[in-house]
Amino acid sequence: MNKIEHIGIAVADLQSAEQLYTRLLGTGPYKRETVESQGVITSFFKVGETKIELLEATGPESPIAKFLEKKGEGIHHVAYDVTDIGEAMARMQAEGFTLINQVPTPGADNKLVCFLHPKTTGGVLIELCQERKE
Numbered sequence: 001m002n003k004i005e006h007i008g009i010a011v012a013d014l015q016s017a018e019q020l021y022t023r024l025l026g027t028g029p030y031k032r033e034t035v036e037s038q039g040v041i042t043s044f045f046k047v048g049e050t051k052i053e054l055l056e057a058t059g060p061e062s063p064i065a066k067f068l069e070k071k072g073e074g075i076h077h078v079a080y081d082v083t084d085i086g087e088a089m090a091r092m093q094a095e096g097f098t099l100i101n102q103v104p105t106p107g108a109d110n111k112l113v114c115f116l117h118p119k120t121t122g123g124v125l126i127e128l129c130q131e132r133k134e
């Protein structure tokens with residue numbers, strides 16, 4: 001694990017959350033991106049070396065909609081930057097963690113990602129992410 005790449009935060013309304021985080025961080029989002037395959041609209045803020053990723057559901061079937069229903073707004077996942085996602089996934093599996101994605105999946109912000117099930121990580125949804133090389 002190289003560093004915490006970003007922290008994902010589930011929000012009910014992206015526009016008002018963007019306003020809140022702009023006030024909090026003193027600077028606006030640098031990117032908005034929809035990831036249809038994951039049912040999310042994301043908005044990214046830079047905080048030094050790391051980022052905050054706000055997550056809004058694209059519809060009622062989105063994992064974010066289900067998360068909001070169960071837990072309400074708040075921290076959704078912690079994302080760790082890795083150099084080689086295939087290698088990291090193999091290590092996690094060998095350590096007994098449950099992978100939600102069996103193959104690296106395209107994520108927001110030009111990343112390949114894989115999630116680890118929170119039931120095997122002490123209740124925290126973990127995202128492994130690797131920068132995509134073109």
Ligand code: ZN
Nearest residue numbers: 008053079127
């Ligand atoms: Zn994320």
